[in-house]
């Protein structure tokens with residue numbers, strides 16, 4: 001399912017990174033161009049930004065032997081009586097692979113000041129958005145519709161077309177059109193069809209608009225977060241492309257593309273030897289000179305660590321998105337010793353599924369409503385890899401009630417096993433009333 005990994009030259013030489021700071025994307029943006037960007041939300045806060053010139057200069061080019069790209073995919077296809085989702089899974093992996101390429105190109109262009117696709121824009125809620133968000137949404141929408149022509153394809157996704165359709169949006173729309181066509185022309189590399197002729201602005205706006213389903217308890221719909229962790233993306237750091245399929249309110253498959261998540265050496269995966277309850281895999285991302293090859297898939301499992309002393313917990317980077325002080329209190333009370341691993345996006349979910357961390361916690365401010373696209377793909381991948389994920393009251397996350405995770409009790413807790421999960425939910429109950437959330 002889906003996390004895809006970019007192996008830097010450093011990781012190729014040294015194996016899996018030993019410390020949280022090493023999880024940061026290998027591409028750093030220079031401070032000056034970022035500071036001039038319009039969106040304050042895109043500006044760095046705690047993350048060191050200025051790239052040592054050596055890092056930027058020595059970043060491996062796509063296609064060199066140093067650059068292996070990986071993704072993991074998982075899916076709820078093991079359940080009894082369920083239908084076969086292999087076609088949907090295959091299409092979803094191919095589509096996310098294509099989307100990863102678009103994102104990598106746009107993230108690279110963010111390194112180039114004032115380049116067309118390299119600018120960061122602001123949404124009404126002041127969160128950042130780039131050509132990649134609209135570009136991915138357009139190609140995923142177009143490709144899914146093309147692959148399932150005899151079905152009505154329904155998609156719930158994060159972006160709308162308002163900014164692009166506005167009178168100020170023409171230049172931006174041109175950049176999206178160029179990025180989308182540049183990616184779709186390579187669709188055959190992923191076993192997908194390219195459009196017969198280049199898509200025009202109208203086609204692309206239509207594809208973006210098509211993702212306007214609002215989900216619900218019945219029927220089938222895809223859920224897309226085109227660039228999850230946009231803040232990480234614009235900072236040259238971690239992000240994920242997240243695609244899931246929901247049927248009658250249940251997530252039945254998910255794919256996460258995580259192009260900047262470094263690969264660990266295959267030898268170190270031998271510690272993760274428990275049998276998951278389903279199936280989750282990771283596989284190489286196709287780089288510029290490659291072709292999708294299914295034989296490279298590997299099954300993934302959660303970690304076997306159940307002692308809090310040895311466990312690693314991860315959480316959002318921004319304290320505005322999850323209370324760091326509350327999770328620090330929980331960590332202390334259950335005996336977690338390690339520093340939290342703060343990583344942008346659903347890469348955190350991939351990390352739990354792959355056994356790189358044992359716990360994920362998110363406690364948003366009161367009143368914030370979690371969206372289904374921020375969790376659907378990651379949740380099913382964790383479950384299929386053998387992990388447990390619920391709200392803080394121990395109930396499954398409910399994807400059947402529209403675009404929000406309605407009824408979510410306090411926060412989200414994912415663990416590699418039931419024992420750790422039980423301890424954390426117990427600690428939440430013990431400390432909730434005295435918290436200020």
Ligand SMILES: Nc1ncnc2c1ncn2[C@@H]1O[C@H](COP(=O)(O)OS(=O)(=O)O)[C@@H](OP(=O)(O)O)[C@H]1O
Nearest residue numbers: 227228229230231316317318321343344345364368
């Ligand atoms: N106030 C608030 N509280 C909680 N969550 C929020 C909030 N605002 C936004 N979001 C959603 O969080 C998504 C980013 O999650 P991350 O785990 O990447 O957060 S962080 O950037 O590492 O802090 C982010 O997803 P993207 O917009 O796709 O990046 C948002 O959907």
Ligand SMILES: [Mg+2]
Nearest residue numbers: 225228229374
């Ligand atoms: Mg998101």
